[in-house]
Amino acid sequence: MDDQNKNLILATALSFLVILVWFVVFPPEEPVAPSNDVVVSEVTTDASGTVIATVPQSAEPTAQTTTTQAAPVEGAPRLQVETERLSGSISLAGGRIDDLLLMDYRETLDETSPNVRLLEPVGKSLPYYALFGWAPGGSLEAADVPSTDTIWTVESGETLTTETPVTLRWDSPSGLIFRSTISVDANYMFNVTQSVENPTETPRRAAPYGIIARHGLPELSRFFILHEGIVAMADGSLMEKEYKDFEDLEINPTLGAQGETVEGVENGWIGFTDKYWMTTLIPAAGQSHKQVMLFQGASGIYQTQTIFPTLEIAPGQTVEQNSQLFAGAKEWETIRNYQNEGGIEGFLDSIDWGWFFFLTKPIFFVLHFLHGFIGNMGWSIIALTITIKALLFPLAYKSYSSMAKMKELQPEMEKLKERAGDDRQKLQKDMMELYKKEKVNPASGCLPILLQIPIFFSLYKVIFVTIELRHAPWIGYIKDLSAPDPSSIINFFGLLPFAVPDLGMFEILSLGFMPILLGISMWMQQKLNPAPTDATQQMIFAWMPWVFMFMLGSFASGLVLYWITNNVITFTQQYLIMRSHGFKPDVFGNILSSFKRKKPDA
The missing domain is CATH 2.70.98.90 (Beta-galactosidase; Chain A, domain 5)
Structure with a gap:
């Protein structure tokens, strides 16, 4: 397992951890009943007392x-x-x-x-x-x-x-x-x-x-x-x-x-x-x-x-x-x-822009601007995602170029591992010298993923609190981008005109079409690289898309739409950039290998 994949796992896990900790540390609070111990200095009453x-x-x-x-x-x-x-x-x-x-x-x-x-x-x-x-x-x-x-x-x-x-x-x-x-x-x-x-x-x-x-x-x-x-x-x-x-x-x-x-x-x-x-x-x-x-x-x-x-x-x-x-x-x-x-x-501050106000304000400004031209908030969210990805493209290009070069260095790294044996300190030293010689930064692959965390929270805030997203339709059965996807297998993913009831422990049956598409897009993005050889890391990679699928399934459909669009663009960027550097990701082969059972040791 190379350092690039380790960094990718770390960044992905960190994204999940940040969201999970947010919900645990800042849970909803129940209202407190009013106190009754009030002292007044003089009371005025009407004729009825x-x-x-x-x-x-x-x-x-x-x-x-x-x-x-x-x-x-x-x-x-x-x-x-x-x-x-x-x-x-x-x-x-x-x-x-x-x-x-x-x-x-x-x-x-x-x-x-x-x-x-x-x-x-x-x-x-x-x-x-x-x-x-x-x-x-x-x-x-x-x-x-x-x-x-x-x-x-x-x-x-x-x-x-x-x-x-x-x-x-x-x-x-x-x-x-x-x-x-x-x-x-x-x-x-x-x-x-x-x-x-x-x-x-x-x-x-x-x-x-x-x-x-x-x-x-x-x-x-x-x-x-x-x-x-x-x-x-x-x-x-x-x-x-x-x-x-x-x-x-x-x-x-x-x-x-x-x-x-x-x-x-x-x-x-x-x-x-x-x-x-x-x-x-x-x-x-x-x-x-x-x-x-x-x-x-x-x-x-x-x-x-x-x-x-x-x-x-x-x-x-x-x-x-x-x-x-x-x-x-x-x-x-x-x-x-x-x-x-x-x-x-300061009247605009009456809208709750949140901690990331320096991001939520410009993000909403661009979204509002795009909506003025497009006239549909769903397509405006897609256009906003493309705009954000375009602004981050220089960083993404550098990151994916670094990933492609890391693949080229894979044979050299295997030789270093053989020479170092069990000497971890020597291996780390030799790898750093190799990175320096080839001008490769193994941590650069994490940056695009880490930058998505504040952008994700900011867009979530925008979609959740701004009235412009309330009851805003997109296409088909998506009539409210501020609400979760209302479809599921029970209503044939929006084809039947009724809401999905609360299914309790059978919540999997109420999962909407868009959250499922989100999980698939994350899974496809993983397949740009072979699965790690370490069993624990392989398990983390295998479960991550489906954990996010269920976790984001109850989020606003506008946010899920952003995440799907972001994944598709990221997949396309990474695939094309890595190919331009001579590395052809075997996406189909990686998908097939994920369905093959690992043979037991002889």
């Missing part, structure tokens, strides 16, 4: 925050939201944006499947909503600012569309006039202008804020490579916090609950991210604010907040506060436009 807010009072609302547990208001009027991409309504109780469907996305591939619901009102199974309000300052009483269930009136507009904004109005007992003007663009961005008019002769003070609240733990993917929870950007610093991390937060006496604050943010945003969807509060660029993460353990409510400095409202004056709310799908192009054209700093 339902807790609607905990408001630690002080003369400076900018040093405080507001936590909401908005109560459902039966029969509260609503304003419709209708755009090409969004449908829903705004409750006039608190002015909550709490009912939103994404019209471009369905729950499943079924055409009759309901649209994805992003926001949901209080009173439903998992309330999830955004609201904007004011905290009282100075001598202003809580009753003089709108609460989470205050019924606003419609001052202008009937339906919120991209062409028609709406304005809500509420007159306080002290004579202040509060307005909230809401508009929405053609995608997923709401613009909210909060204003207070003071027609009285008494100066007033109040602090505007925005809140996103989630009641209860949402349904999670529970996969270790994906971040779901809070995502925030504060002056160039990205923060990600999972839901379970709230359990580690201490009770903040100022907040009256478990929470953290980031003071003095000039450019930033904060909100909740799911695998494909996101809801984010975005203050105007350059507007100083405080970011708050909050957890009310007793009620299981998660919150993100943006709190602005206290505003002085002189007699006869009107003050305004502008901010934005993103509520929609994490589409790369849409989010990039908000970042580059809308001036939202």
Whole structure:
């Protein structure tokens, strides 16, 4: 067994080991139940006694925050939201944006499947909503600012569309006039202008804020490579916090609950991210604010907040506060436009690019670029694989040339082994001298294989987390490149129109056509070289393709497609390069020899 084959075995085994260790060391984690030991400084309730807010009072609302547990208001009027991409309504109780469907996305591939619901009102199974309000300052009483269930009136507009904004109005007992003007663009961005008019002769003070609240733990993917929870950007610093991390937060006496604050943010945003969807509060660029993460353990409510400095409202004056709310799908192009054209700093980092972000970002950029020309994600993945192999071709050429030359040196190496006998040290020394004389690097054959590890993980990340691969079809029965191959021998590899059931211990029967093709492509690639003479190494080589076949069988079909394409190109490159150096791989002969039984020793 020559050093080249040893290095190949080592690199292949290392690839398998890295993936296996990744799954063992970073397994999915179960969500932790919310804690119930929350202390609040003051509780505000509605007429029925339902807790609607905990408001630690002080003369400076900018040093405080507001936590909401908005109560459902039966029969509260609503304003419709209708755009090409969004449908829903705004409750006039608190002015909550709490009912939103994404019209471009369905729950499943079924055409009759309901649209994805992003926001949901209080009173439903998992309330999830955004609201904007004011905290009282100075001598202003809580009753003089709108609460989470205050019924606003419609001052202008009937339906919120991209062409028609709406304005809500509420007159306080002290004579202040509060307005909230809401508009929405053609995608997923709401613009909210909060204003207070003071027609009285008494100066007033109040602090505007925005809140996103989630009641209860949402349904999670529970996969270790994906971040779901809070995502925030504060002056160039990205923060990600999972839901379970709230359990580690201490009770903040100022907040009256478990929470953290980031003071003095000039450019930033904060909100909740799911695998494909996101809801984010975005203050105007350059507007100083405080970011708050909050957890009310007793009620299981998660919150993100943006709190602005206290505003002085002189007699006869009107003050305004502008901010934005993103509520929609994490589409790369849409989010990039908000970042580059809308001036939202670091907004693309709301997509979970992972540890290999320096690879995942350019890989997705190229994939998106290719998809713009080809129009099909499956063929775009194949084109991306060809592009990656072309970039790595100089290294591959050097590697396979080295492998061909190693084959040429095989007779010389056999002579060295005979002369050295059992003297391993002498053999190694003579082999190194031979490599140096012939200018051969035996380790160069490992490099293309080792480079595939970060590329593999990066592409896996791209396929797993980017919404552009969700429900993206390729050909035939492959209707979703982000999901595993749905075929098996049971449905005649996709020819019959039904899904494969969970077969438990008979999982081999549910293996799809593409994973099988992957195993065959890896097996064929092995046959470019004769099997090693060592029995243990021969066994490792024999089992490796089929181990990978089963391991990757449950991975996204887009990733399996990449791996198959990569194997086919690698096989072709290696075969042609080795032939150009005078070595003709006996692929057919190696295949036949693998089926022959080894004769027992006489």
